[in-house]
Amino acid sequence: SSKKRGNIYLSGAGPSAWHEEYPVAKGKRQSPVDINTNKTKFDPKLAADPLTIRFSDSCCQSIVNTGISFQVTSNGAGCELSGGPLDSTYQFAQFHAHWGAYLKTTGSEHTVDGVSYPAELHLVHWNTKYDDFKDAVDKPDGLAVIAVFFKRGKEHPGFGKIQDLFSKIPAKGAKVNIDFEFNPGLLMPPDSENYWTYLGSLTTPPLYESVTWIVMKEPLEVSVEQIAILRTLLWETPNGVSQMYNNFRPPVPLRDRVIRASFG
Ligand SMILES: O=C(NCc1ccccc1)Nc1ccc2c(c1)[B-](O)(O)OC2
Numbered sequence: 467s468s469k470k471r472g473n474i475y476l477s478g479a480g481p482s483a484w485h486e487e488y489p490v491a492k493g494k495r496q497s498p499v500d501i502n503t504n505k506t507k508f509d510p511k512l513a514a515d516p517l518t519i520r521f522s523d524s525c526c527q528s529i530v531n532t533g534i535s536f537q538v539t540s541n542g543a544g545c546e547l548s549g550g551p552l553d554s555t556y557q558f559a560q561f562h563a564h565w566g567a568y569l570k571t572t573g574s575e576h577t578v579d580g581v582s583y584p585a586e587l588h589l590v591h592w593n594t595k596y597d598d599f600k601d602a603v604d605k606p607d608g609l610a611v612i613a614v615f616f617k618r619g620k621e622h623p624g625f626g627k628i629q630d631l632f633s634k635i636p637a638k639g640a641k642v643n644i645d646f647e648f649n650p651g652l653l654m655p656p657d658s659e660n661y662w663t664y665l666g667s668l669t670t671p672p673l674y675e676s677v678t679w680i681v682m683k684e685p686l687e688v689s690v691e692q693i694a695i696l697r698t699l700l701w702e703t704p705n706g707v708s709q710m711y712n713n714f715r716p717p718v719p720l721r722d723r724v725i726r727a728s729f730g
Pocket residue numbers: 588590600603611667668669670672
């Protein structure tokens with residue numbers, strides 16, 4: 467039943483079976499991938515035209531439980547991305563995350579030299595040459611997503627303000643307004659000059675090959691308690707409602723792609 471199949475990570479064989487319904491899952495520019503730092507290529511053009519990341523205090527309107535993550539949605543006002551690998555201006559749409567299980571080291575979607583982080587944040591932007599997100603979402607240059615790894619360390623009070631809302635979105639479809647100023651720029655690592663970039667896809671069905679990925683080299687520190695709080699979100703599983711975790715797709719083959727680095 468659709469209820470049973472509600473959870474794309476836990477129904478059937480999970481991500482390894484997605485190709486049955488979404489053949490593009492075995493495509494040439496799928497995500498996530500392992501970032502083998504011996505095979506990345508420094509591209510001086512990326513440093514010559516620095517990535518311009520603009521966020522504002524007034525751009526986050528609400529937070530929703532999507533059934534596979536939390537999602538902070540934005541009307542994009544004053545939040546734009548350009549430069550670096552991008553040939554156009556992209557507007558901020560939403561951020562969400564992927565994470566692992568208690569006491570496990572997995573959780574991120576991208577890995578670095580085969581190593582996972584406990585969680586990975588995605589800040590999603592759409593190409594303003596298209597009319598809106600839905601028009602952009604399946605175009606080869608439609609989306610640009612900034613990925614930020616989370617690592618265990620000191621508490622991140624800013625992210626904590628978003629996590630304080632989790633208890634208000636207990637089930638899929640639950641949504642509340644964000645009535646305080648939250649600048650997603652708080653979620654960028656101290657050094658956001660150093661990143662890797664490559665052409666890839668959504669990491670969840672429909673897996674559209676529409677994403678220019680910008681993966682920050684430096685992780686963001688959050689506390690171990692904050693990693694645990696991610697798992698207090700709830701989702702449907704074949705065995706009923708339970709804690710949300712392991713909502714990540716493991717890396718897929720890089721195929722005929724080179725990951726470029728903005729740093730030497
Ligand atoms: O927006 C998504 N779905 C809703 C949808 C709307 C309209 C048409 C089709 C789909 N998905 C999605 C968007 C961006 C990212 C991911 C998934 B991600 O790979 O998790 O990180 C980056």
